Amino acid sequence: DAKTTQPPSMDCAEGRAANLPCNHSTISGNEYVYWYRQIHSQGPQYIIHGLKNNETNEMASLIITEDRKSSTLILPHATLRDTAVYYCIVRVHMEYGNKLVFGAGTILRVKS
Amino acid sequence: DTAVSQTPKYLVTQMGNDKSIKCEQNLGHDTMYWYKQDSKKFLKIMFSYNNKELIINETVPNRFSPKSPDKAHLNLHINSLELGDSAVYFCASSPPGRYQPQHFGDGTRLSIL
Numbered sequence: 001d002a003k004t005t006q007p008p009s010m011d012c013a014e015g016r017a018a019n020l021p022c023n024h025s026t027i028s029g030n031e032y033v034y035w036y037r038q039i040h041s042q043g044p045q046y047i048i049h050g051l052k053n054n055e056t057n058e059m060a061s062l063i064i065t066e067d068r069k070s071s072t073l074i075l076p077h078a079t080l081r082d083t084a085v086y087y088c089i090v091r092v093h094m095e096y097g098n099k100l101v102f103g104a105g106t107i108l109r110v111k112s
Numbered sequence: 113d114t115a116v117s118q119t120p121k122y123l124v125t126q127m128g129n130d131k132s133i134k135c136e137q138n139l140g141h142d143t144m145y146w147y148k149q150d151s152k153k154f155l156k157i158m159f160s161y162n163n164k165e166l167i168i169n170e171t172v173p174n175r176f177s178p179k180s181p182d183k184a185h186l187n188l189h190i191n192s193l194e195l196g197d198s199a200v201y202f203c204a205s206s207p208p209g210r211y212q213p214q215h216f217g218d219g220t221r222l223s224i225l
Contacts, residue, residue, distance in 0.1 A: 099157050
């Protein structure tokens, strides 16, 4: 399994963009990068995923470097409700279903 | 209208007892999962079922037995509960396709006295 490295914690001012980095230098060519977050006392929530192109949805943007060894999750206008643990995961592929391997993640604190 | 629902939300019981946690999803997904989040907050997969068939079985004590009566339900039965079983257990589901995201329930907090 490709491993990921994330900073343990980050702070962000409310209304500003939150940029969460992730290193995955051993990622293989057909492995996707997924981002989930876990707000206190809730189950993990899917945010976004990508292979090599940048992706954007209603929650966030995902920027993947050309060599695919790192990526950045961008929350364009962070709110207090975005305070959570953010997990960067390289997906382990299986024929049916997939095994998400969670690391320690980054604790993002959005402050007013 | 919760997509993945688990019951109960909290479960407090004594060591040695047998207990079950139920999970239901109304998303029409084919694959369901159980994860365990321990006191250090690491989430680890335990089991996965696809169309009622076991496809992932991590190194989990055989006191834990998943049961899938149909593809919308995946229950977790635990025999002879031990102190180390105290954790939050999350159920998840995903649709067909290799790259589909998983949708999680809100967890069941199991506390062993």
